[in-house]
Amino acid sequence: MKIISFNPFRTIGMKDITYIKPENMFREIDKIKDADYILFPEYWQVNSLVYGLNKKIFPNISTFHLGHNKVEMTRALMATYPKNVPYTRIMGKNSSTVDIIEEEFGYPVVAKEIKNSMGQGVYLIKDKYELNKYLENNDTLYIQEYLPIDRDLRVVYVGNKVISAYWRIAEKGNFHNNIAQGGSYSFDNIPLPAVDLVDRVAKTLGINHAGFDVIEVEGEYYILEFNVLFGNEGLKHLGIRPEEYIYNYIKEDTDPNKPTYPGVGRKVIA
Known part of the structure; x- marks a missing residue:
């Protein structure tokens, strides 16, 4: 089995691996075409590999597309397992945004940046001042009910x-x-x-x-x-x-x- 990995840190110790830097993808395109499996491409590579070259990738295309940001994954979860998603609103900004959030959620409320990890970009909003500060820095709003957990x-x-x-x-x-x-x-x-x-x-x-x-x-x-x-x-x-x-x-x-x-x-x- 011929395997190419674009992320050596996640495939350490695996057999039959050829490592290629993502930025060298098109220089090494013949090796990629000949591979049986492609591991851990970067997101910008995914569509070319799957739809262009018809390659098997890991993680698979569903994982990449749904996991790309919080909006994509949350909408998929709301469509399939709505009872297992905290009450969430994904919206743009307009003159009534603050009123809508205050009426539907009150304070405290959780606000998130749609692309972040390790707890970064997740805010516990306690008042209108903090809410307006979040609105200033985000075009797509991700607002979620606050649930008391530790x-x-x-x-x-x-x-x-x-x-x-x-x-x-x-x-x-x-x-x-x-x-x-x-x-x-x-x-x-x-x-x-x-x-x-x-x-x-x-x-x-x-x-x-x-x-x-x-x-x-x-x-x-x-x-x-x-x-x-x-x-x-x-x-x-x-x-x-x-x-x-x-x-x-x-x-x-x-x-x-x-x-x-x-x-x-x-x-x-x-």
Whole structure:
């Protein structure tokens, strides 16, 4: 099997890999045409690889397109699992925007930038002044109800199954649960209904590589978002190597005698 990776850090230790820098794509186009699988292209490469060269890519096209920003993923989730999405409005700006947000949400309310990660670009808005400041810096508005939580569950889905789940707990007094924002890990008491929810959502949407952020409020589970290029620190604590799951998945996907069916996979939960 001939495999090309555009991201060596996410494919360390995998066999039969040729590394190409994304900026050298067109210089190395013959190698790309001859490859069986392309791993971790950058978003600008995806359409050319899939629609132009008819190549298999990982993550797949659904994962890239839906995971491109919070608007795309949220609308897909609202269409398929509306009960598992916090109340959210995606809108442009006009003279009545502030009135609409105050009437529908009140304060505090959560406002997000549509393209960001690691907790950056997520704001707890407490008053009109902070809301206007957010409006000044964002053309597409992403407004979400505030739910009182001190942790979220990161559920990691690779290939066709959940491979791990762990809690990210906010530092005391901090709004963000992300490890990059001072949060901590917990690997205990993982709720299986949340894991099953992610498994169903990923299969419904055709996602094959994502870290889902799930919260629990009064026994109900809500998906906040998913990240295509999620951090691996939590997996390292559990001794899980996602590249092994990726390699096995693409090996099966290119084996005509072992087709990959969208069945429920074995879950590896600590």
